[in-house]
């Protein structure tokens with residue numbers, strides 16, 4: 039071997055060693071970056087504190103940034119399968135346990151298990167703008183609702199992440215609970231507690247007589263929704279603005295108690311045909327937001343005002359409700375006359391004073407100037423007072439020995455207790471988080 043050969047071999051070895059070192063360093067950097075971003079996401083999404091009366095406002099949109107990738111590595115998945123700790127699987131002690139690995143703190147499930155629980159996606163409950171919703175029965179027996187995101191929705195992907203990130207830190211009895219999610223086989227699925235009585239909209243606008251809501255039920259629903267929004271606006275840190283409050287997003291459980299749904303999936307509505315970037319649903323959108331593009335808590339208050347009028351009138355906001363409200367607000371002698379627009383199904387029940395009081399509250403929520411709209415805690419209190427007055431009146435109408443009277447008195451106590459419980463719930467979470 040001459041000197042030239044030795045030099046060539048030396049150069050080749052040098053190049054090979056150099057390339058190997060470069061590859062090694064590349065993978066080391068990638069590994070380091072991956073694990074540190076995973077840690078960052080875990081700490082960002084699972085421990086966001088909750089407290090009362092926050093000052094900083096984060097809309098649903100701004101929360102997207104805290105969870106830009108919910109994919110979990112394949113290594114984790116296969117490790118998990120080996121542990122047999124996923125939905126419907128059996129833990130060591132024979133208990134049903136869910137997948138414990140979840141970046142957001144919410145259990146993550148496998149596609150095939152959801153497929154089984156929905157009888158191969160045949161149990162459809164309805165169709166939203168982001169895809170179909172199915173009823174599912176888990177192996178544990180728990181009944182849930184499964185929302186499958188249409189695979190072609192890029193906006194849906196972002197809002198999927200928002201929903202998981204947000205709902206992992208929001209817990210209140212008047213919010214529809216997210217109980218799991220699935221990112222598997224190219225699918226994005228959200229799993230919620232099942233609300234067996236469907237949406238408020240389906241009750242208000244259904245043709246069937248079975249679904250007509252009594253005045254008492256409507257007041258209860260108004261109060262529940264108000265509590266839910268109060269938690270979002272004044273209990274969560276940072277506060278959350280829903281941005282798509284509407285009767286289709288108010289769901290009712292088997293006792294007809296209401297919960298607010300659809301946090302990250304509020305749709306990108308193209309208003310008046312131009313891509314405006316406005317979020318929300320026509321008929322519920324704050325006019326001030328439409329002109330300024332600035333969404334605040336007061337825009338949610340506007341949408342809630344519309345929902346309250348839906349409860350009173352059963353007129354669909356997409357079919358001229360606002361015109362009816364404006365007309366009735368002028369009344370005959372300059373004073374509002376809400377009796378003109380009250381749902382005729384309520385006319386048999388004698389409660390014009392309560393209707394008037396609720397309509398006055400709702401009307402304040404629709405004030406042209408956002409500043410003049412009440413904060414949600416004031417609305418909750420106003421609704422609570424209407425309910426209390428009603429129950430007191432009902433209780434006194436009956437004699438003490440009359441069972442209806444006694445029942446009314448118990449109900450009244452329950453309203454009072456529920457107010458206290460809700461306040462405690464907000465404060466308790468605040469302290470505990």
Ligand SMILES: Nc1ncnc2c1ncn2[C@@H]1O[C@H](COP(=O)(O)OP(=O)(O)OP(=O)(O)O)[C@@H](O)[C@H]1O
Nearest residue numbers: 164165166167168171183230231232233236237286
């Ligand atoms: N947790 C749930 N329990 C029972 N039914 C549900 C649940 N979530 C949604 N649904 C039903 O599934 C249907 C579709 O709901 P989804 O939230 O996807 O759309 P939407 O709110 O009706 O419309 P959009 O997506 O345009 O806002 C509705 O009929 C709703 O009542």
